[in-house]
Amino acid sequence: MMVSLLILLSVTVNASSHREAPLIANDPLADNTDVYAFRSPDDSSTITLIANFIPFQLPEGGPNYYNFSPNVRYELHIKNNATTTGDDITYRFTFTQTNEDSTTFFNIRLGKQNLKTVYKLEKSTNGGSTFVTIVASGTVPPPNIGPRSIDNATVGLNKTYDNIMTTAIATATGTGGEKVFAGPVDDPFFVDLAGAFDVGNFRPEGNSTNATKDGLARFNVHAIAIKVPISTLQKSGLTTASATSILDANFIIGVWASASRQQIKTVATDGSAAYSGNWVQVSRLGMPLTNEAIIPVGQKDKWNAIKANASGEGQFIPYFKNPELALYMDDSLYGPAVPSLNALRIQRRSLGAFDFRNGKKGLFSLKGTPAVNGTALAESAYGSILLPDSVSPRAVDLLPIFYTGVPNLAPYQLATGKPDGSPLS
DSSP states (O other), rough: OEEEEESSOOOOOOOOOOOSSSHTTTOGGGGGEEEEEEEEETOOTTTEEEEEEEEEEEETOOOHHHOTTTTEEEEEEEOOOTTSSSSSSEEEEEEEEOOOOTTTTSSSTTEESSEEEEEEEHHHHHHHOOOEEEEEEEOOOOOOOHHHHOTTTTTTTSSSSHHHHHHHHHOSSSSOOOOOEEEEEEEEOOOHHHTTTTTTOOOTTOOSSOOOOOOTTTEEEEEEEEEHHHHHHTTTTTOOGGGSSSOGGGEEEEEEEEEEEEEEEEEEESSSSEEEEEEEEEEEEOOOOOOOSSSSSHHHHHHHHSTTTGGGGGGGGHHHSSSSSHHHOOOTGGGGGGGGGGGOOOOOOTTTTTTOOOTTTTGGTTTGGGGTSSSSSTTTTTTHHHHHHTGGGGGGGGHHHHOOOSSTTSHHHTTOOOGGOOTTT
16 A cells, blocks of 8 residues: 655645554564655655654664664655556665774764764666666764764764755766655654544644643654656656646556565674575555554554555455444444544435445445446446445545545545535535
């Protein structure tokens, strides 16, 4: 499952997934927290792709500060051609670390840095069969430890942190025209974690006695960011000047990110570790909150292991047709137990006579009728997916939203025909 971006729009699509599955919660260096894809605000001819990793980093968390792992393969995946299988473009980051002064416990001392991290960036345009190096040795900025470590000319690096961050932006070789950054940043996602996971105890804005709190405030993540010309991402190398309309399918891309580890870790008696075996995916992220809030806890690790658009994704479809969250938006079931979801109530007759509560018919009574001719609900289009049976009401909207990444807003609004263009009606 990936997040889709219509590259003619100046909108942001994003995802969030912090410690969302049992296994990855114990492997923070491989934990993919967010994916962003948007038209670059400083250059509309490019798309900025960002994948964040390593959640809940305390910026002051020394002496061994957070960083990308040399034993994790970090990747950004792009799908731009519906006629091919697998990824059409893959960016792969591999990190290495060195100690410049192993005699000290400080991370930075006397102009030298320990656990200094650099990366190699490789690119594949043939489904991952072969890779070409486009950044041979990119620099990861050190943590912003403090003025003595960074700015001080005697004991530190004698640089400003702004200068360190700016000079870490690399220009890729080859014809792609990519600009690349990998390093620590403030976590940009906002979520009231304490309220959300207290059985949906969301705190409303403007409540002075129990105010909404950003559970990610003042925490860092490590970001992989690539600014890519639209012509590099478009399957035929075209710019947006060639697009026929805002709905031109030739200018839609799918984006997802992943982290992989080798299967075998061997710890020696001297404390060193060696890694071997095939690479296996341990984290993935595309559409927001999929594994966080849709997939149940017993399936979350399996979800992380399956590649986007792989055949194995089909086993998770029932959770989108009848999502658990819908139970808490239904007053005939558990809605009264979660009052903070009042604004999202699923009504028995939200579209006239159509019932969208879990296990109800939804729009199934329209299946095969003249009313759906020429729409996505027609059997000649996507009727078999959107109207699969009489007990999967959310197959018509939630399922395709998550599987295509297309927002349920005009002009892309799905077939539910909700009043005033509002998906919450």
